[in-house]
Amino acid sequence: MFFKVFKSVSLCVVLALSASASLYAQSEIPVEAFARLPAIDSPALSPSGQLLAYISNTEDQKTLVIQRLNTQESRAIDASQVRPTNLIWINDDILLIQASTARRHHRAYGVLDVGAVYAIDLTRSEIAPRQLLHGSSRIGLNFSLGRIIQIDREREDVYMPAFDDQRNYGLFKVNARTGRSERVDRGSPYTEDWIVSTTGELLAREERNQSEDTLQLQIRQGNQWRVALEEKSDLPQIDLVGYDRENGSLIVYTRSMGNEDTSGLFRIDTQDQSIETIFQHDKLDARFHLTRDFSGELMYAAYEDSELHYIWFDDDMELIYTSIKAAMNVQIPNSSISLLDWTPDRKTIIFYGETNYISPYYGLFKPETGEISLLGWVYPELGSTILPQRSIISYQSQDGQVLPAYLTLPSGEGPHPFIVLPHGGPQSRDYSGFDDWAHFFASRGYGVIQPNFRGSSGYGNAYILEGYGEWGKGLMQQDLTDARQAVIDAGLADPERICIVGASYGGYAALAGAAFTPDLYKCAISYSGVSDLEEMIRFERNRYGEDRDTHTYWQTQMLGLNPPSDETQFLQQRSPVRAVDAIQAPILLMHGGEDSVVSVEQSRRMNRALDNSDKSVRYIEIEHGDHWLTSYETRLAVFTAMERFLDEHLQ
Numbered sequence: 001m002f003f004k005v006f007k008s009v010s011l012c013v014v015l016a017l018s019a020s021a022s023l024y025a026q027s028e029i030p031v032e033a034f035a036r037l038p039a040i041d042s043p044a045l046s047p048s049g050q051l052l053a054y055i056s057n058t059e060d061q062k063t064l065v066i067q068r069l070n071t072q073e074s075r076a077i078d079a080s081q082v083r084p085t086n087l088i089w090i091n092d093d094i095l096l097i098q099a100s101t102a103r104r105h106h107r108a109y110g111v112l113d114v115g116a117v118y119a120i121d122l123t124r125s126e127i128a129p130r131q132l133l134h135g136s137s138r139i140g141l142n143f144s145l146g147r148i149i150q151i152d153r154e155r156e157d158v159y160m161p162a163f164d165d166q167r168n169y170g171l172f173k174v175n176a177r178t179g180r181s182e183r184v185d186r187g188s189p190y191t192e193d194w195i196v197s198t199t200g201e202l203l204a205r206e207e208r209n210q211s212e213d214t215l216q217l218q219i220r221q222g223n224q225w226r227v228a229l230e231e232k233s234d235l236p237q238i239d240l241v242g243y244d245r246e247n248g249s250l251i252v253y254t255r256s257m258g259n260e261d262t263s264g265l266f267r268i269d270t271q272d273q274s275i276e277t278i279f280q281h282d283k284l285d286a287r288f289h290l291t292r293d294f295s296g297e298l299m300y301a302a303y304e305d306s307e308l309h310y311i312w313f314d315d316d317m318e319l320i321y322t323s324i325k326a327a328m329n330v331q332i333p334n335s336s337i338s339l340l341d342w343t344p345d346r347k348t349i350i351f352y353g354e355t356n357y358i359s360p361y362y363g364l365f366k367p368e369t370g371e372i373s374l375l376g377w378v379y380p381e382l383g384s385t386i387l388p389q390r391s392i393i394s395y396q397s398q399d400g401q402v403l404p405a406y407l408t409l410p411s412g413e414g415p416h417p418f419i420v421l422p423h424g425g426p427q428s429r430d431y432s433g434f435d436d437w438a439h440f441f442a443s444r445g446y447g448v449i450q451p452n453f454r455g456s457s458g459y460g461n462a463y464i465l466e467g468y469g470e471w472g473k474g475l476m477q478q479d480l481t482d483a484r485q486a487v488i489d490a491g492l493a494d495p496e497r498i499c500i501v502g503a504s505y506g507g508y509a510a511l512a513g514a515a516f517t518p519d520l521y522k523c524a525i526s527y528s529g530v531s532d533l534e535e536m537i538r539f540e541r542n543r544y545g546e547d548r549d550t551h552t553y554w555q556t557q558m559l560g561l562n563p564p565s566d567e568t569q570f571l572q573q574r575s576p577v578r579a580v581d582a583i584q585a586p587i588l589l590m591h592g593g594e595d596s597v598v599s600v601e602q603s604r605r606m607n608r609a610l611d612n613s614d615k616s617v618r619y620i621e622i623e624h625g626d627h628w629l630t631s632y633e634t635r636l637a638v639f640t641a642m643e644r645f646l647d648e649h650l651q
Contacts, residue, residue, distance in 0.1 A: 029381075029382070029385065029443050030381070031440075031636070031639050031640055031643055032381065032636065033379065033381035033382050034379075034382070034436055034439070034440040034443075034639055035632060035635040035636040035638075035639045035640075036057070036379055036381060036632060036635075037057035037059075037060075037630075037631075037632050037635070038055075038057055038378045038379065039056060039057060039376060039377065039378065039379065039380050040054050040055075040056060040362055040375060040376040040377075040378060041054060041055040041056070041057065041378075042054060042055050042084065042085070042086050042087045043087075043340065043341065043350050043362055043375060044087040044088060044089055044095075044341050044350075045089065045341050045342065045343055045348055045350055046089045046091070046092045046095075046343075047089060047091055047092060047153070047343060047344055048092050048343065049069070049343040049345075049347060049348040050068060050069060050070065050092065051066060051067065051068060051069070051089075051092060052066070052067045052069055052350075052375075053065065053066045053067075053087050053089070053095055054067075054087070054375075055079065055084050055087070056076075057632065059632045059633075060080070060631050060632045060633055061078075061080055062078075062079045062080045062082070062083065062084065063076045063077065063078060063079060063080075064076070064077040064078075064079040064084065064087075064097070064120070064129075065077075066095070066122070069348075069364075075127070077120070077127060077128070077129075079097070079129065082097060082099045082116075082118055082129050083099050083100060083101045083630075084097045084098065084099045084118075085098050085099055085100050085146075086098040088148065088151070090151055090153050090156055090158075090176055091153055091156070092122075093121060093122050093123050093177075094119055094120065094121055094122070094156060094176050094177060095119070095120045095122070096117055096118070096119055096120075096132075096148070096151075096158065096176065097117065097118040097119075097120065097129055098115065098116075098117055098146050098148065099115065099116050099117070099118060099146060100113050100114065100115045100116075100146055101113070101114055101116075111594050111595060111596040111599075112543075112596050113596045114145070114146075115145050115146015115147065116131050116132075116145045116146050117131070117132045117133065117145065117146060117147075117148060117158065117160060118130060118131050118132065119132055119158075119176045119177075119179075121176075121177060130179065131145075132158060132160065132174045132176065132179065132181075133145055133160050133162055133172060133174050133181055145160065145162055147160060147161055148160060148294075149161060149171065149193075149194050149195075149196050150196035150197070150198065150200070150294050151198075151294050152173075152198065152199060152200050153198075154199075155175070155200075156175055156176045156177050157173050157174065157175055157176070157200065158173070158174050158175075158176050159171060159172070159173055159174075159184070159194075159196050159200070160172050160174055161187075161193075161194070164183070164186070167189070168186060168187050168188060168189055168191070169187040169189075169191045169192065170183050170185060170186050170187045170191075171183065171184050171185040171187065171194050171196070171202075172184065173200065184200070184202065185202055185205070187205070188207060190207040190208055190209045190210075190216075191205055191206070191207055192206050192207065192208045193205060193206040193240055194206075195240060195242060195243045195296065197245070197296075198293070198294060198295055201220075202220045203219065203220055203243040203245070204217065204218060204219045204220065204228075204240060204243045204250060205217075205218050205220075205225065205240075206218075206240045208236065208549070210547055210548050210549055210552075211547045213232060213233060213234045214230060214231070214232055215230065215231045215233065215236035215238060216229070216230045217229040217230075217238070217240055217250055217252070217268075219243070219248075219250070219270050226270075228250060228268065228270040228273070229250070229268055229273060231256065233256075234549075234552050234556075235549065235552060235553060235556065237254050237255050237256040237461075238252050238253075238254040238256060239252060239253045239254065240252055241253050241265070241288070241290070241296075241298075242290065242296035242297075242298070243296060244267060247267075247269070248269070248270050248271065249267040249268055249269050249270060249276070250267070250268045250270060251265065251266070251267055251278070251296070251298070252265070252266050252267075252268060253265055253266075253286075253288065254266060255285070255460075255461045257275055257277075258275075258277055258280045259280065259282060260461070261460040261461045261462055262280055262281055262282065262283065262284060262285050262286070262460045262461070263280075263285040263286055263461075264277065264278070264279055264280025264281065264285075264286050264301075265277075265278035265279050265280070265286060265288055265298065265301055266278060266280075278298070278301070278313075279301040279311050281303045283459070283460060284303040284304065284305060284458060284459060284460070285303065285457060285458050285459070285460060286301045286302065286303050287301065287302045287303065287304075288300065288301045288302070289302075291314075293344065297313075297314075298313045298314075299312070299313060299314050299317055299339075300312045300313060300314070300317070300318075301313075304431060304432070304458065306392050306432075307336075307432070308336055308432070316346060317339060317346075320339065320342075320346070320349055320365070320367055321337065321339055323365075323367070323370070324337050324339075324349070324351050324363070324365050324372065325337045327370075327372055328353055328363075328372070332353070332355055332358060333355075334355050334356065335353050335354070335355050336353070336354055336355065336432070336433055337351055337352070337353050338351060338352045338353075339351050340352050340362075346367065347366065347367065347368060348364065348365075348366060349364070349365040349366075349367065350362060350363070350364060350365075350375070351363050351364075351365060354433040354434045355433065355434070356389055356390040356391065356432055356433060356434070357386055357387050357388070357389045357390070358384060358385070358386065358387065358434070359377060359378060359379045359382035359383065359384075359385070359387070359434055359439075360377075360378045360379075360433070360434050361374060361375075361376065361377045361378060362374075362375040362376055362378065363375060387434075387439045387442070387443065388408050388409060388410055388411070388439060388442035388443065389408070389409070390406050390407070390408045390432065390433075390434075390435060390438060390439070391406070391407050391408075392404060392405070392406055392407075392432060393405055393406070393407045395451075395482065395483055395486035396482070396486070397454075397475075397478065397479055397482045398478055398481075398482050399475075399478075401454075403451060403452065403453065403454075403479055403482070403483075404451075404452045404459075405449055405450055405451040405452060405483055405486075406430050406432065406435070406438065406448075406449070406450040406452075407447070407448070407449055407450075407487070407492075408435070408438045408439065408441070408442040408447065408448040408450075409442065409447050409492065410442045410443070410444075410445045410446060410447060412445075414447070414491055414492045414493070414494075415488075415491055415492060415493050415494040415495075416445065416446060416447040416492060416493060416494065417445065417446050417447070417493075417494055417497035417498070417499075417646075417650040417651065418446060418447040418448070418449070418484075418487055418492070418493035418494065418497065418498045418499075419441050419446050419447070419448045419449075419498070419499050419500070419501050419646075420449055420451075420480055420483060420484050420498065420499070420500045420501070420513070420521075421437060421438060421441070421448050421449065421450045421500075421501050421502060421506070422450070422451065422453065422480055422500075422502045422505070422506040422509040422510070423450065423452070423456070423502070423505070423506055424502070424503055424504030424505045424506050424507075425455075425456070425457070425504070425505050426453075426455045426456065426467060426471075426476060426505040426509075426557070427455065427456070427457050427464055427467075427557070428456065428457055428505075429452045429456040429457050429458040429459075430450045430452055435450070437501075438450060440639060441501075441646075444643060444646065444647075445651075446646065446650065447487065447492055447493055449483050449484070449486070449487050451479055451480055451482075451483040453467070453475075453476050453479035453480060453483075454466040454467045454470065454475045454476055454479055455467015455468070455470065455475075455476045465561065467557075468556055468557060468560045468561055469557075469558065469559055469560020469561070469562075469563075470560070471508070471512070471533065471557070471558055471574050472508075472512040472515075472516055472533075472573075472574035472575075472576070473512075473516055473573070473574055476509070477509060477512055477513065477516065477517070480500070480509060480513060481513075481517055481520065484498060484500075484520060496522065497522055497650045498520070498521055498522055498650075499521060499522055499523040499524065499525065499585075499646060499649065499650055500513040500514065500520075500521045500523075500524050500525075501524070501525040501526075501642070502525070502526065502527070502529065503526075503527040503528055503529070503629075504527075504528050504529065504530075504597065504598060504627065505529075505530070506529070507525075507526035507527050507528055507529020507530070507598075508526070508529045508530040508531070508576070509529075510524045510525055510526045510529060511524060511526050511529055511531055511576035511587070511606065512574070512576055514576070514583045514584075514585045514587060515576040515579040515580065515582055515583050516576075516579065516582070518582050518583055518584045518585065519584070521585050522585055522649055522650060523585045523586050523587070523588070523645065523646070523649040523650065524585050524586075524587050524588070525587075525588040525590075525642055525645060525646075526587070526588070526589055526590070526603070526606075527590045527591065527629075527638055528590075528591050528592060528595050528597070528598045528602075528603070528627050529589075529591075529598070529602065529603065529606075530598055530602050531575060531576050531577040531602050531603065531605055531606035531609075532575045532577045532578070532602060532605055532606075533558050533571040533572075533574055533575045534568060534571040534572060534575065535601075535602070535605070536554065536558070536598070536602070537551070537554055537555055537558065537571070539599055540554050558571060558574075559571070576606065577605050577606050577609050578609075580606075580609045580610050580612075580613045580615055581613055583610070583613075583615055585616075585649075586615075586616035586617070586618070586645075586649055587606075587610060587615065587616065587617045587618070588617075588618050588620075588641060588642065588645045589603045589606055589607050589610075589617060589618070589619045589620070590603070590619075590620045590621075590622070590637075590638055590641060591603035591604075591620075591621055591622070591625070592621075592622050592624070592625025592626050592627060592629075592634060593621055593622060593623045593624060593625060594623075594624055594625060594626050595625070595626060595627045596626065596627055597627040598627060600621065603619065603621070604619075604621075607619040618641075618645065620637065620638075620641055622634050622637055622638075625637075
């Protein structure tokens with residue numbers, strides 16, 4: 001039984017893009033088109049391939065859509081209260097929804113993200129999301145309830161971690177149809193992760209003792225756990241990925257093996273601890289993808305330089321990927337394709353496509369017939385509009401290094417008003433493809449440069465370490481200054497009309513640019529930016545504890561591997577909130593009131609300091625905004641404010 005009543009929705013149309021692609025004048029693309037949340041998000045196929053589920057966003061209304069593909073009939077279920085982030089089918093009757101929300105609690109310091117898993121049983125007369133596991137009421141907020149370790153599809157069991165009454169991280173088995181649960185492993189105070197087979201057999205687990213700086217990978221032998229590998233480090237570099245039952249080896253993702261600089265995939269023999277390299281690039285960090293069936297099998301590894309390169313471990317999926325990419329490149333040159341979901345028989349494939357000049361889309365591929373159809377544009381108002389091209393470039397830093405960056409240029413001849421757009425993290429990076437911020441700014445007539453400055457991930461551990469302790473007045477900020485100079489020297493940027501813009505760490509870098517290099521920027525925009533480094537570390541210590549990895553990470557990031565003798569002075573000298581007197585440029589500050597990463601107090605303090613010093617500042621606090629701009633209300637407020645601010649100061 002599916003549904004008694006259907007609402008007809010037509011989504012599948014033949015994909016024909018090149019003939020219908022349109023080029024709009026910059027002013028014809030409304031700000032709402034860039035601020036919209038995805039019209040199709042997290043698409044998932046049922047095992048039979050007959051049903052498609054996805055999240056649809058209409059402004060801030062989230063709807064779960066379940067569609068029968070052969071008739072295109074569908075049912076819409078309100079999911080606004082659940083705030084879904086991912087969908088997984090157990091079988092054609094039961095759909096799982098992973099969700100997350102920002103919450104406050106009297107036992108927690110600040111706002112924290114809280115996860116949950118909900119089940120929808122299509123055989124019930126009333127179809128509504130039902131939370132699977134609540135955890136111990138004595139613990140209060142149980143922050144791990146959005147994780148899924150394994151799914152036993154035959155028994156309809158979901159394996160999920162949660163804290164028990166003693167605050168131990170235990171592994172529970174929950175039946176998705178009945179909701180009944182039982183604990184299958186009582187974790188120690190240090191257990192953080194498990195590997196479980198598709199039939200529910202415990203295989204391996206990860207233990208992290210943060211007070212003693214140890215990480216253990218353990219394997220199950222009988223009723224006992226045996227240590228297979230131990231690492232001593234204040235910030236461990238090993239992530240447990242899977243367990244290869246054929247040869248009894250652990251599969252790990254790490255940069256502490258092989259060349260010990262780039263992150264790669266390795267097998268560790270649990271008997272003699274010998275190491276076999278699965279894949280490791282000599283200069284770039286690998287990414288990887290596991291199959292969607294929770295088998296723990298590796299489908300591919302990948303790395304990105306000027307384009308994304310795949311190393312396939314599954315010959316059939318490589319052939320499917322190659323077929324889709326070849327077909328799409330006929331219609332949309334330079335398409336980047338990602339395989340997202342597929343039926344067990346691999347007769348129906350969902351893929352995601354994007355380029356540097358067209359907004360992304362989801363497609364459906366039938367390998368037996370070679371048919372490709374469009375499920376829908378992620379941002380329908382942009383659709384096949386030709387956007388300004390994003391290109392990967394390189395530029396030289398002041399100390400002689402060649403650094404990567406992404407460049408987006410508006411139409412017309414330069415020099416253009418320009419935006420330096422550093423990414424967040426800072427241990428993150430920008431990638432090729434569609435970028436809502438860069439494409440938005442370029443559609444408004446601004447050039448955009450996005451440097452992957454020292455401290456960015458993806459280029460090896462040495463590159464990351466070069467950023468430690470280099471906030472505000474060091475290499476990371478100098479790399480942004482050098483990127484600014486590079487576009488000026490190339491004749492692309494008007495030196496009198498350059499603004500620095502960013503969110504999270506990028507917001508800090510924007511404020512630091514205005515405070516520590518006040519002659520360089522005409523204006524600065526910060527969303528959820530850090531302004532007081534000392535207070536940020538204090539906040540993390542109060543939230544997690546002094547011996548926790550999160551606190552250690554931020555201390556190392558801001559103070560470096562060899563902290564100065566006067567840590568307080570060092571942090572204060574690199575805090576924009578303490579350097580407002582030097583700021584000359586007008587500042588736009590924005591922050592979400594429910595930010596779970598950077599406290600809203602960071603922007604409130606910066607606003608007070610600027611206002612008290614009679615500086616030009618505009619402050620917008622979005623009451624229910626979060627760190628990730630996950631609501632349309634937040635995105636529209638941010639994009640609209642940025643557009644007006646830039647029009648005022650750069651045009």
